[in-house]
Amino acid sequence: MTTIGIIGAGNIGSQVARAVIGAGYDVVIANSRGPETLAELVAELGPKARAATAAEAGEAGDVVVVTVPLKAYSEIPVEPLAGKIVLDTNNYYWERDGHIEALDRGEATVSGLLQEHLPTSKVVKAFNHIVAAQITTDGSPAGTPDRRALATSSDHPEAVEFVTRLYDELGFDAVDVSPLSESWRVERDRPAYVTRQNRAELEANLARANRLP
Numbered sequence: 001m002t003t004i005g006i007i008g009a010g011n012i013g014s015q016v017a018r019a020v021i022g023a024g025y026d027v028v029i030a031n032s033r034g035p036e037t038l039a040e041l042v043a044e045l046g047p048k049a050r051a052a053t054a055a056e057a058g059e060a061g062d063v064v065v066v067t068v069p070l071k072a073y074s075e076i077p078v079e080p081l082a083g084k085i086v087l088d089t090n091n092y093y094w095e096r097d098g099h100i101e102a103l104d105r106g107e108a109t110v111s112g113l114l115q116e117h118l119p120t121s122k123v124v125k126a127f128n129h130i131v132a133a134q135i136t137t138d139g140s141p142a143g144t145p146d147r148r149a150l151a152t153s154s155d156h157p158e159a160v161e162f163v164t165r166l167y168d169e170l171g172f173d174a175v176d177v178s179p180l181s182e183s184w185r186v187e188r189d190r191p192a193y194v195t196r197q198n199r200a201e202l203e204a205n206l207a208r209a210n211r212l213p
């Protein structure tokens with residue numbers, strides 16, 4: 001059984017944990033303040049979850065989710081994530097994260113920054129354009145008419161394959177907007193951001209996005 005390490009235990013980290021545990025995965029989850037501060041969440045998540053430090057969650061995960069405010073991305077431990085698929089949920093909110101000039105100028109992507117920080121990992125964009133609470137409420141079985149679709153993007157095809165399978169297990173179609181240099185199409189303030197879309201609508205919204213919002 002795959003263990004998913006989750007670095008970040010806020011809105012998205014806790015919801016991804018609930019969703020993947022529901023799909024049968026084990027979870028090791030971390031925040032910035034230490035495992036003891038996650039006792040309540042881990043009690044709610046049950047026996048398939050435990051709390052750890054960020055490095056331990058990275059080490060324990062066969063696959064790792066990074067879901068922290070973007071300003072903290074350079075604090076993510078590099079070595080424990082080496083060689084692993086790393087799901088990046090992060091978005092750029094300059095009001096929260098401070099200005100990152102390469103993003104402001106449209107010369108970089110949010111997930112590209114994490115890939116640069118984790119050069120030996122296989123970074124893949126996931127869950128960045130869905131409101132956290134909807135991860136456990138908006139899924140539906142494959143083939144459901146108007147099924148919600150979510151975008152993914154990576155420079156590593158096996159990482160896209162993993163996210164495509166995971167989305168399906170959680171009730172979502174996947175639309176691949178690889179490579180990472182194209183992933184700005186699903187970043188904040190683009191047409192595909194956060195709104196509910198089926199596959200055709202998401203594909204159309206990705207196609208009509210502008211490089212700078």
Ligand SMILES: NC(=O)c1ccc[n+]([C@@H]2O[C@H](COP(=O)([O-])OP(=O)(O)OC[C@H]3O[C@@H](n4cnc5c(N)ncnc54)[C@H](OP(=O)(O)O)[C@@H]3O)[C@@H](O)[C@H]2O)c1
Nearest residue numbers: 008009010011012031032033067068072075090091131132
């Ligand atoms: N909220 C949404 O609906 C949503 C949807 C899609 C994408 N996103 C994006 O996903 C990311 C996470 O969003 P969120 O709403 O879940 O944020 P959040 O509720 O503020 O939670 C952030 C989590 O990251 C942890 N953290 C911060 N710095 C860390 C570090 N250096 N090492 C380990 N953990 C650290 C925090 O731990 P402490 O509390 O201990 O500091 C907290 O558990 C953001 O980039 C956000 O823009 C959010």
